[in-house]
Amino acid sequence: MPNQSLTSNITLVLFHNDLRVTDNATLSKAANLSSNGQLLLVYAPSLTDTLDKKVSQQVYHYDTMGQARQRFLSESLAALDASLMQLGNKLLYLQNNVATSDTFTQLNELIQQQSVTDICVSQTADYNQNQVYKCLQEQNPQVCWHVQTTATLFDKLPLDELPKSFTAFRKKTESNYDLLQAKEDIVNCPTPKSLPPMPENLRDSHEYFFAAQAFNEPSQQPPDWKGGEKSGLEHLDAYFDSDAPSIYKTTRNALDDWTHSTKLSAWLANGSLSVNMVLNRLRRYERDIIANESTYWIWFELLWREYFYWYAIAHQQKLFWFKGIAQHLPPTQFDHKRLAQWKNGTTQYPIVNACMNQLKSTGYMSNRGRQLVASCLVHELGLDWRYGAIYFEQQLIDYDVASNWGNWQYLAGVGADPRGCRQFNLNKQTQQYDPNGEFIRKWQGEV
Ligand SMILES: Cc1cc2nc3c(=O)[nH]c(=O)nc-3n(C[C@H](O)[C@H](O)[C@H](O)COP(=O)(O)OP(=O)(O)OC[C@H]3O[C@@H](n4cnc5c(N)ncnc54)[C@H](O)[C@@H]3O)c2cc1C
Incomplete structure (x- = not known):
């Protein structure tokens, strides 16, 4: 007998900085929850705009996203959409349409119209995004929220409290949980083999389907710097298949060269690439090729990223x-x-x-x-x-x-x-x- 509560389950994944299907605990959780139900996979840009205007004057806002950032994001979303389609679902994209309604309102309406029962999100250090989640929770108290960690090496702050300096954080973390030297690789979250379908009444609704943006100006980015999980994984392999990691510490301060630093940041930032996979690849390089000061320094920089993540969580709006x-x-x-x-x-x-x-x-x-x-x-x-x-x-x-x-x-x-x-x-x-x-x-x- 199927569980009654599962048969009526309508789960919504709200993607933010977790734009991938591999090693994505949020997507896996949602796939499990909705295995006998239906699944909405949503990306809603500019969600915090409404909030900024209404609640927070502390954040200084900017006009528009730069062309390069827009391009990278659009490529990342197109890649995510393609991966989700291969798994039997599709990305729903909420347009920020000033004339009709903002994306927060649209999302809220979608949750209510579709009678969403569960929402899955990745934990984020973004204070304003968390405020949006709070507002959504207040307006939809019947919905059950599930938060997974997908952006960091550690599931929670690895220490009792955040040290005031990075050096103290690094030393304590390394002495307690040295993931670089640990015996075993980090276990990646399994990618769902397939995904439950979206609700039937949305399947022909082109209003929500994602369409990659067209950019008229030629890009001055290196062609390898293309948004999306596949490009991120290809770059990860290309970098660690080269000699560059073995001399990273001596080249990382250069102002302009593709191989002088890892160039992983953009894929890591929007979650097209999992930091666990980066660490596992670094560990493999140390095992198979060489472990030296340079390879250690890549780990050192990943710890900086980790430090600032927990710093933002700890200090909330003080970040601004x-x-x-x-x-x-x-x-x-x-x-x-x-x-x-x-x-x-x-x-x-x-x-x-x-x-x-x-x-x-x-x-x-x-x-x-x-x-x-x-x-x-x-x-x-x-x-x-x-x-x-x-x-x-x-x-x-x-x-x-x-x-x-x-x-x-x-x-x-x-x-x-x-x-x-x-x-x-x-x-x-x-x-x-x-x-x-x-x-x-x-x-x-x-x-
Ligand atoms: C004023 C200022 C603003 C910055 N803004 C951002 C930002 O918005 N996003 C961002 O990812 N990085 C930011 N950084 C950190 C750093 O400059 C970039 O992560 C790095 O230049 C990206 O290139 P890379 O991937 O080749 O880095 P690598 O040198 O190869 O480092 C490997 C990875 O470690 C992490 N990392 C490296 N240095 C830092 C650092 N100082 N702080 C946090 N993480 C680090 C990144 O994820 C990076 O991809 C900023 C630094 C400064 C000084």
Whole structure:
């Protein structure tokens, strides 16, 4: 006898930064829950817009998503849709239509019209996204929520409390749970062999079906940097099939080269790639090829990502506060003209201009570049760091709320940096990282 509550189960997966079918605990959970029922697989962009206007004035909003970021997201969603179709279902995409209704309202209506019984989401460090979940829960108290961890190496904060500095976090985590050295690989969540169908009344409703966006401008991104799970997995293999990981520590600070750092960030950020799979691939490289300081350093950087995730969860809306988690206000302000110069790459600092031009064209900037332009914004231009963070949010194809806002706080001296504030000497840095001016010429940094 089938369980009565399962036969009437209508489950909705709300994708956010978990745009994959492999090692996706949220999708697996939903497939199990709805095995005798029906399954709605939904992506709703701009969900937090409504909330920002209504509730939160703390987040400075931006106008539109940069072209490169939009392209990467659109490719990622198209790939997810294709994978879901192979499994017997399809992605439902809620259009943000100002003339009719916002995506929050549409989602709420969908939940009610379809009599959704269960909602599955991945845990997120995004404070505003969590506020949206709260509102949905309040408006639909009959629905049962299921939250899975899909974005991090650890299911929960691996320590009793979050240390104030990354170094303390790393040392404690490594001594308690050294996943790099552990005997066994992390076990991936099995991919469902097939998915239950969507409700019948939605099957012909083209209103909701995802259509990949067309982009008129040619992309300046390397062609390998294509959104989607398949491209992410191909890149993961290509990187670890090369010698690059064995020299990562000596090359990672370079300003511009595809192989000088892993370039995994964009797939990790929107969840096209599982960080567990990245770690397992790194461990395999250490077993089969070489384990050295460079391979250790890839793990070290993944721990930074982990640290900022738990930092964002711990500090919630303080992630967006001018004074951050510190007790003092930075001595900076808002100046429209200087901000425009920074964004448009027309400051008096060629290295900064080149980095900003690279960002606008490709949606990517190296970690060193990000540190230099952030230092310039705060120290040389004396600007409120949050405008820099918002501009990054708009442009970066690897935008991640925790890594972005956490790093900005760190550099502005209002975050997790025990040294307080870091100013980079831009001349010295130019000498060190672009001694022949190649990078500056390529990205037209001289005004
Ligand atoms: C001001 C500022 C803003 C940033 N914003 C973001 C962001 O929105 N999204 C993002 O993913 N990273 C961000 N970073 C961190 C870092 O610059 C990028 O992760 C990195 O440059 C991506 O390139 P990669 O994949 O080749 O990194 P690699 O050097 O190959 O590192 C491997 C992985 O480790 C993680 N990682 C590396 N450095 C950091 C770091 N400092 N903090 C957190 N995780 C890290 C990333 O997931 C990265 O893919 C920011 C750094 C600064 C200084």
